[in-house]
Amino acid sequence: NAGVMQNPRHLVRRRGQEARLRCSPMKGHSHVYWYRQLPEEGLKFMVYLQKENIIDESGMPKERFSAEFPKEGPSILRIQQVVRGDSAAYFCASSLNTGISNTGELFFGEGSRLTVL
Amino acid sequence: DQQVKQNSPSLSVQEGRISILNCDYTNSMFDYFLWYKKYPAEGPTFLISISSIKDKNEDGRFTVFLNKSAKHLSLHIVPSQPGDSAVYFCAASAGAQKLVFGQGTRLTINP
Numbered sequence: 001n002a003g004v005m006q007n008p009r010h011l012v013r014r015r016g017q018e019a020r021l022r023c024s025p026m027k028g029h030s031h032v033y034w035y036r037q038l039p040e041e042g043l044k045f046m047v048y049l050q051k052e053n054i055i056d057e058s059g060m061p062k063e064r065f066s067a068e069f070p071k072e073g074p075s076i077l078r079i080q081q082v083v084r085g086d087s088a089a090y091f092c093a094s095s096l097n098t099g100i101s102n103t104g105e106l107f108f109g110e111g112s113r114l115t116v117l
Numbered sequence: 118d119q120q121v122k123q124n125s126p127s128l129s130v131q132e133g134r135i136s137i138l139n140c141d142y143t144n145s146m147f148d149y150f151l152w153y154k155k156y157p158a159e160g161p162t163f164l165i166s167i168s169s170i171k172d173k174n175e176d177g178r179f180t181v182f183l184n185k186s187a188k189h190l191s192l193h194i195v196p197s198q199p200g201d202s203a204v205y206f207c208a209a210s211a212g213a214q215k216l217v218f219g220q221g222t223r224l225t226i227n228p
Contacts, residue, residue, distance in 0.1 A: 043208075106216060
């Protein structure tokens with residue numbers, strides 16, 4: 001499967017624990033985006049990364065959330081001290097190395113569904 | 118600040134008829150518009166796009182229309198098929214850095 005791979009697909013955490021969501025982009029893609037979808041809402045942009053760089057984190061909450069895309073390995077979205085309001089589907093997407101303007105589209109993974117008890 | 122709005126949460130259409138999904142935007146800097154389709158428990162998949170230099174783009178049963186003066190775009194599906202039942206998201210980008218999504222419209226095609 002050469003698509004965007006996200007894991008885990010489902011994650012259950014208790015309040016105060018940490019959640020780590022992983023994303024491997026499509027082969028050849030070096031741009032990664034994280035989006036969050038709250039129940040009954042649309043997709044909200046969180047962060048845009050290229051290898052080893054955060055390009056745009058304007059959608060990231062100021063506290064508890066962080067993201068990285070190391071030179072080797074998947075992109076990681078990390079949520080510390082989770083609260084019930086963090087329960088959502090987190091989608092990762094990737095694009096070709098020239099970004100959206102070239103292909104006009106993002107390729108999405110199937111999402112990671114976080115439930116905070 | 119909802120820059121991309123889909124004001125109809127749901128739409129029900131008879132099989133074989135035309136489905137029209139609407140989207141409005143407020144940011145005049147948006148220069149690329151896309152429609153994504155999403156099934157339950159899956160990620161969104163790209164459907165069709167249009168650049169701001171065009172007013173229409175067609176791909177098979179799907180046509181997207183852009184009215185820049187009204188800051189409005191629409192997706193037409195004709196003829197509608199049962200497999201088209203899904204949530205449709207409108208999205209826009211400015212300067213190619215990220216996509217801003219609308220809230221989605223749930224389309225149901227009735228046999």
